[in-house]
Amino acid sequence: MKRNLLDLAPAEFAGLKFQCSCGKEHSVEIRKILIESGCLKKLPQVIKELGGTRVFLIADENTFSVAGREARELLEQAGIPLHGKVFPGSPTLVPNEFVLGAVLAAMEPEDDFILAVGSGCLNDTAKLLSARTGVPYMIAATAPSMDGYASTVSPMILDGKKITKPAVYPMAILADTAILKDAPMTMLTAGLGDIIGKYTALADWRLSRDINGEYYCEEAVSLMERAVEKCAESAALLKSRDEEAVRYVTEALILSGVAMGLVGNSRPASGAEHHFAHYWEVDFLSRGEEHALHGNSVGAAAVVSASLYELAASELPQGFAPPDKQRILSALQAAGACISPKELGISRALFCESVLHAMEIRERFTILRFLAKKQLLSACATELTNRFYQG
Ligand SMILES: [Zn+2]
Ligand SMILES: [Zn+2]
Structure with missing residues (x-):
């Protein structure tokens, strides 16, 4: 039976099975x-x-x-x-x-x-x-x-x-x-950060669809976009532990897992911002140091990734809608979440290195590989390092 995913409450995804317009049969095994x-x-x-x-x-x-x-x-x-x-x-x-x-x-x-x-x-x-x-x-x-x-x-x-x-x-x-709602505040902001990172993750997926013809599922994307948008709108209420705002973040986090299961990979949830977060986490681990919560790294990395899209603006395919950096920044700021790598304790040198090498974490095509292909990545690394680490 054809179902419109956007009509479903998150709880209704449990056990769902349907033939999707993207050509795949999707199922949720939870x-x-x-x-x-x-x-x-x-x-x-x-x-x-x-x-x-x-x-x-x-x-x-x-x-x-x-x-x-x-x-x-x-x-x-x-x-x-x-x-x-x-x-x-x-x-x-x-x-x-x-x-x-x-x-x-x-x-x-x-x-x-x-x-x-x-x-x-x-x-x-x-x-x-x-x-x-x-x-x-x-x-x-x-x-x-x-x-x-x-x-x-x-x-x-x-x-x-x-x-x-x-x-x-x-x-x-x-x-x-x-x-x-009573979880430690850094965990609430981390959850929001992991969700705000979907703006850049979904842009990376779209970019790869447009450039490489990669498989793409409109329904999974609309589902995520709507959930992310609700969280961005109510981000300021997280500060006062508003239960509805906390519910939106929780729903979006669970739907993100569901969307990955639907399409059979992590495209709906993870792009260059996750490669940055991973690169930074691995570096902290190798030095035996504790790193920020995953979602807090992802949120700050989404700002970095959106800035890369800004720098790439003139090179992007015609009509391509880049992630809205202002939207990303204002949602994170409204909740009091991290917005820069510096705040996470990432050194200038590590940051610059991560812009150049985070894409090597996996094959996945993102704004990083796009810039590398255009031979613009090192110029962007210098530019962003100066921006994020001025003064
Ligand atoms: Zn689909
Ligand atoms: Zn994540």
């Missing part, structure tokens, strides 16, 4: 998506519906206190047996060999359902644990900080290096906005 105020209460019902009879809960001390303890009580009241692994609250958990080994060791053969309570790290760990054990998992989100909830890959830090491992979808995503 069985349940809940984004509501107070929906944590529905946890036992969701787990029962999905066939879970013995639950293995993964959390850290912070996420346990904001939602894990209540989750445990709700399951106990509903008569669902559970046990768990709760990591210390500090230092900040990273999805590495230790964390993955610890959950694998704590899991018991009778467990038939994994419940992760948390955000990035715990979700990535549970996703990989589920992929390796074949036991389904769901995530009860505690922060709208990144768009990995609905994705099928796990970015892990293995041997000190960032490696993205193929994993599985969560069976369900439960995002209680009454909990999410």
Whole structure:
């Protein structure tokens, strides 16, 4: 049946299957998506519906206190047996060999359902644990900080290096906005940054369609554009933890994962701004230093990427609409999010190097490869370094 994606609420994407105008059959393998105020209460019902009879809960001390303890009580009241692994609250958990080994060791053969309570790290760990054990998992989100909830890959830090491992979808995503709105402010601005980065990601996809004839799905793009636009409009309200603004960001983050699943790659969500963020993260990791949250890097990198489009203006294909840099800047500023690489602690030298080399992270065609092909990249690197690092 032909469905207009724009008519659907995010929750209605769960289990969706349809023939799209782009020629592909799209499907969403997540069985349940809940984004509501107070929906944590529905946890036992969701787990029962999905066939879970013995639950293995993964959390850290912070996420346990904001939602894990209540989750445990709700399951106990509903008569669902559970046990768990709760990591210390500090230092900040990273999805590495230790964390993955610890959950694998704590899991018991009778467990038939994994419940992760948390955000990035715990979700990535549970996703990989589920992929390796074949036991389904769901995530009860505690922060709208990144768009990995609905994705099928796990970015892990293995041997000190960032490696993205193929994993599985969560069976369900439960995002209680009454909990999410109280997440640390940097996580709220990071979520917005990851979303604002879609402006440049989608421009890169369009550019590659126009220049290389790359596959492109209008429906997935309109879906993302509308979700991103809602977040940009309400960005200022994030500062006061407005629950509706937090819901828009959460919806957009989850839809971003859904859109990637629809088209079968990360084009709807990731372009040059993600290559910058990755380049910077890897550099910090190699020096053993902690880097900014992913979404905060992506937001600042979107400003960089939009500036590259500005510099490339006269070279772009006729009629090509570049990302709106002013829109990007004002949304990030309204929420108090990072807008420059300098604010993220990135040195002038690293920044200049990243403009020249971030595109080598992967084959994907973006504004960076476009400029390199036109032999304009080094001039742009000098120009932008001077702009972002003046004084
Ligand atoms: Zn399509
Ligand atoms: Zn991202």
